[in-house]
Amino acid sequence: MDTDSSDEELVVRYVTQRDEPAFTELVTRYREPVFRLAVSVLGPGFVGEAEEVAQEVFLRVHASLKSFRREAKFSSWVYRIAFNQALNVKARVRYRAPHxxxxxxxxxxxxxxxxxxxxxxxxxxxxxxxxxxxxxxxxxxxxxxxxxxxxxxxxxxxxxxxxxxxxxxxxxxxxxxxxxxxxxxxxxxxxxx
Known part of the structure; x- marks a missing residue:
């Protein structure tokens, strides 16, 4: 694991060299905060859906990392994707709300x-x-x-x-x-x- 590199350095390494450990480190750093953000949007009864949101977020990040322009911090970009994805899932599961x-x-x-x-x-x-x-x-x-x-x-x-x-x-x-x-x-x- 490369815990010493900044997020930006890891992004550049992954985009330019397809350095898989760099992407793995980004996922390791952000998996828990992304999950927590998703569960905060979905609510306590939707932990399973929050896990699915987190997985989808990292699939989307992986697919669009080349287009990330680094105008914002990587963390802000990931959290915005997570928030929007959680809102989309919430709209779908709203009628399945546990009660x-x-x-x-x-x-x-x-x-x-x-x-x-x-x-x-x-x-x-x-x-x-x-x-x-x-x-x-x-x-x-x-x-x-x-x-x-x-x-x-x-x-x-x-x-x-x-x-x-x-x-x-x-x-x-x-x-x-x-x-x-x-x-x-x-x-x-x-x-x-």
């Missing part, structure tokens, strides 16, 4: 839990998921990257290809919109219904 009905509740209830509390928690979680789905795609991704996947503002800025202050703005607006949407569904700040 849990209240009929499945008896299978989830722990023997020592209060069934009323469990129903309320499921209802609140379902309302939250519905509200998140109403947010603009970039807000959904920022929220999932930050709160679900634990990325910092700096990391999210890199993945989304925007300045850090823009990520802060996305998170702030997303939280504000989410709060308003939850209130419309009858949920208050403290999580009560």
């Amino acid at each position: 849990l009905s209240y009929q499945a509740l008896p299978e989830l209830v722990a023997p020592d839990s209060n069934p009323h509390d469990t129903v309320q928690d499921l209802g609140r979680n379902q309302a939250l998921a519905e509200c998140i789905a109403q947010l603009p795609e970039v807000y959904q991704s920022a929220l999932r990257l930050h709160y679900w996947l634990g990325h910092t503002v700096t990391e999210i800025a890199t993945l989304l290809g925007v300045p850090e202050n823009t990520v802060k703005s996305y998170l702030h607006r997303a939280r504000r919109l989410l709060q308003a949407l939850l209130e419309q569904k009858g949920y208050s700040d403290d999580g009560t219904h």
